[in-house]
Amino acid sequence: MLKFKKELKNQIFQRLKDKFPIELDSLKFNYTPNHKLGDLAVTICFELAQKLKRNPREIAEEVINYLKDIPFIERVEIAGGGYINFFIQKDRFFLNQLRNLQEISLEPEQRKIVVEHTNINPNKAAHIGHLRNACLGDTLVRCLRYKGEKVEVQNYIDDTGVQVGDVVFGFLELEKKSLEDIKKIDGKFDYYCWDLYTKVTKYFEENPEAQEKRAYILKRIEEGKNPEAEIAEHISNRIVKAHLNTMRRIGVTYDLLPRESDILRLKFWEKAFNFLKEKKAIQFVTEGVNKGCWVMRFEDEPEKEKIIVRSNGTVTYVGKDIAYQLWKFGLLGRDFYYKIFEKNNGQLIWMTTSKNGENKNIEFGKASKVYNVIDVRQSYLQKIVAQSLKLLGYEEEAKNSIHFSYEMVALSKKCLEEFGLKISPEEKKKSFLEISGRKGLGIKADDLLDKLEEKALNEVEKRNPQLDPDLKTSIAQKIMTGALRYFMLKYARNSIIVFDFDEALNFEGETGPYLQYSLVRANSIFRKLEEKGIFSEKEINNLIESELSLDELSEQELADFWSLVFYASTFEEEVLNSINSLEFSHLAKFAFNLSQKFNSYYHSYQILKEENKNLKKIRILTVYYVKEILRKALNLMGIPQPEIM
């Protein structure tokens, strides 16, 4: 449809440019509310009416004279107050779509793109908020790759931060455990730390004097090469592995795990600090509340100062982030060393190291565009990171530093009750509650995935009890992933998801399993055709290459056929639109609407029993086309496709 529209637009422009004051860019197509009115509409006559001070309808009658005999257009009509509506030649359009089904009309625009997502503190289990981040990030990656972009996925590991420090404190001070003791802990280590972290938080509230020890441990971790740092590394590595396992369950993976400890040890910050000082992007404050700090000031709000280096000389989180962002663009002039962290089915996940002598042959970073998938609460900080690139003179890179922001997942009061989580009277007044790893307030990702999988398995059991148990499990996993990923994508990113188990565990209506089910039905038609020796999908090209006539279709069937095919043909437009607006709910809605139209069609028109050969052929082609488009859409959303369910 993208290509089709572009060509049609050119046709119209060429025919009208000398007759009317129009510009190519102002020519846009609208979809008509109903195919009875036409397929594509143009509203230029309303704009021309203003310029020419004439009635739009009159202008339309003139304009239409120049729009005869356009390729692929059956006829052109005037409607309403001055719309010009185009009717597409359905048979030719459809064959054309089928013949170009494997072609991608999107084109890459960047040299290389880095997408950073997930970024969970490696001190506790992943929760449902992290799942939203990973689903959005991974879908972005899939769409960009479909578009033809070269994409590198990074999952930043903050292994020297306070959060890890606090768990180290918990092991050392509260549980009196050595590294050896910690290594002996079996079972779900990320769950263990989830609980421990909550205990530590509570302990700090009740024992303010412990702050000194807390700061000491953090400092030791930052320095490295000591027992505290060793424990921190052990915790971090083990929890990162747990996170990778969780994300692998829903088909999310990464190329590189950059660690904060390596940023520190390889002195990335020093280099960035020098740049910032040289370019006078930051200033040293000699008086006032921020005396002794290095701060950044902003054009739009000069009264505000953001502290980058504290008066004790230590760098803040934003400072490290600036260095990291510079590195992503290849602007830092320093690099990491790399080692393989995990190998899975031939797919490698690399991790940075600071050990000289490790792998230097592989290249990461050096992107021309960077997406940071981080929730909306960090907008201010992300603005500072982009701003600092600008202050350093990297205008282009600043513009290409994209904060992919999205709203949080919050907890409904109902779901807190179901999980037996305790809340204060103050919190009870709110309509929903923010997830808090610190307080242990949240639903762990693996718990939700387990529940989904269990329910899916039950449903499979009900419908297909005869299946092999391993197959049932594998189907249940696919359904779990489909349900979760669709749930995370269906809401606009600006919308707070107030988590509710009934909604998340629903497999009917606007859900992932509904999409999967639609595809299963379509596949099932082809399976049956093959089993009965009527038709094999391998021969589909024979049908596509032969002639096609829609004359025998009833008026109703022609309308239903066209509504389905036309909508399916807008797929790539939806993908591009989703990438440009970073709104993958568009893609989700597209797949859902397409499934709805398909299910309705499926219900009305038989294939196996149809005796009219021509009708049968048209229907086979229609289902094939829709099925292929739906497969592509599901792939981009990371929703797996079971053969049966």
Added chain:
RNA sequence: GCGCCUGUAGCUCAGGGGAUAGAGCGUCGGACUCCGGAUCCGAAGGUCAGAGGUUCGAAUCCUCUUAGGCGCACCA
């Protein structure tokens, strides 16, 4: 206090200048000897928070009011 975001059907949300404001859930009623009922068809349900304005045209853009959320750390 300043900044950003949000208010659309009973509930959860789409639609972000263009034709009759949509979907899911829930409610009520229905679906053939039928390719899978995780489905389909139908019904009820709306002052698009309120008031002004811009426009040929506003749920959509602007201003104000109002209700709510989130930011604004020498935390990350």
